[in-house]
Amino acid sequence: MGTAARRIKSESAARKPQQHGARAARTNRQPAHNETTAMPTTLTGGCFCGQVRYETTGVPFHETSCHCAICRGTTGAASVAWFSVERSQFRFITGEPARFKSTRRGTRSFCANCGTQLTFETEDFPSEVDITVCSLDDPDSVAPKDQTWISSKVRWAVLDNRLPSFRGGASGR
Ligand SMILES: [Zn+2]
């Protein structure tokens, strides 16, 4: 409880625009709550040109379609689908991405040649890494389970009414 409360406080103090990865209200940080894809799987992916490739053996969790202003601004897309895995279960297997700080605590990686954004990491959750679903070789293998930061979404973006929506980061599942 103390940790969660502190997170909420520190994130609410974060400067605008509201950012992907600021999942303050989540109380369950364990990936085990994922019921449908609880089996560890090897997932592979990479950038559009093939210069950077990655692999993860982790169980996907926090699958979301993020409408935050930073995801939009750094990709040029209306929203970005992400999933998380334990950082220890993720590695780049070919090439090395370029990185930039998208916020004070957040770092994004992308291919320096073709520009595909690949990962998001934040110092707030150092044991996990977020991966863009559509950089997977099979983007159909991980589907968003909710829609986050819809408070920042562009007005013409249509939400999927089959999925829960959150104004900010998702709260407990
Ligand atoms: Zn985002």
Ligand SMILES: [Zn+2]
């Ligand atoms: Zn590339």
